Amino acid sequence: MARTEAGTTLLVIDVQEAVLAGCVDVPGVLARINTLIGRAREAGAPIVFIQHEDPEDPEMTAGSPGWRLAAALDRADGDRVVAKRYRDAFAATDLAATLERSATRRVVITGAQSDFCVQTTALSALLHGYDLTLVSDAHTTLPARLPGGELSAAAVIELVNARFGTLRHPGRTVAVLPAAGVAPWSSVRDDP
Numbered sequence: 001m002a003r004t005e006a007g008t009t010l011l012v013i014d015v016q017e018a019v020l021a022g023c024v025d026v027p028g029v030l031a032r033i034n035t036l037i038g039r040a041r042e043a044g045a046p047i048v049f050i051q052h053e054d055p056e057d058p059e060m061t062a063g064s065p066g067w068r069l070a071a072a073l074d075r076a077d078g079d080r081v082v083a084k085r086y087r088d089a090f091a092a093t094d095l096a097a098t099l100e101r102s103a104t105r106r107v108v109i110t111g112a113q114s115d116f117c118v119q120t121t122a123l124s125a126l127l128h129g130y131d132l133t134l135v136s137d138a139h140t141t142l143p144a145r146l147p148g149g150e151l152s153a154a155a156v157i158e159l160v161n162a163r164f165g166t167l168r169h170p171g172r173t174v175a176v177l178p179a180a181g182v183a184p185w186s187s188v189r190d191d192p
Contacts, residue, residue, distance in 0.1 A: 012110050015112055107125045
């Protein structure tokens with residue numbers, strides 16, 4: 001296994017059985033996340049799995065079937081898992097310390113759900129001083145029920161990608177790329 005330069009960590013956010021239930025394109029999203037995991041492992045890049053728990057929700061109580069990371073996810077024994085209770089994976093967790101220990105400068109974001117924990121954690125990463133790559137085809141969600149009607153899951157994902165595609169933050173870089181255009185072990189943005 002080649003050792004990567006310090007710099008980039010792949011985050012896999014809330015890819016859990018209950019979180020994925022009813023989301024759009026779950027098999028495709030899981031396949032693309034697993035491809036990124038494989039490429040990151042091959043390069044020796046850090047991978048952090050984020051796992052949400054909510055003691056008030058029986059489906060998301062630690063140890064419940066819905067709380068478990070998706071069975072199809074390529075997670076190895078010894079992979080780092082950060083437990084969280086808020087949409088922001090940095091809030092009241094050791095994620096920042098974990099990223100600091102691995103000299104992370106950029107996070108590559110994947111997971112579920114696009115308009116909740118993925119979006120919130122991505123924005124928080126910028127505020128915590130990290131460059132950001134949102135993998136446009138490796139996050140998923142449910143349709144959004146709004147007072148004026150329903151927004152399809154595909155439209156929600158498109159909206160999140162579009163908003164991050166135009167996002168600027170002082171001293172930070174932001175990229176929105178498909179999985180095929182991302183090299184998570186590199187600190188340099190790859191063009192698709």
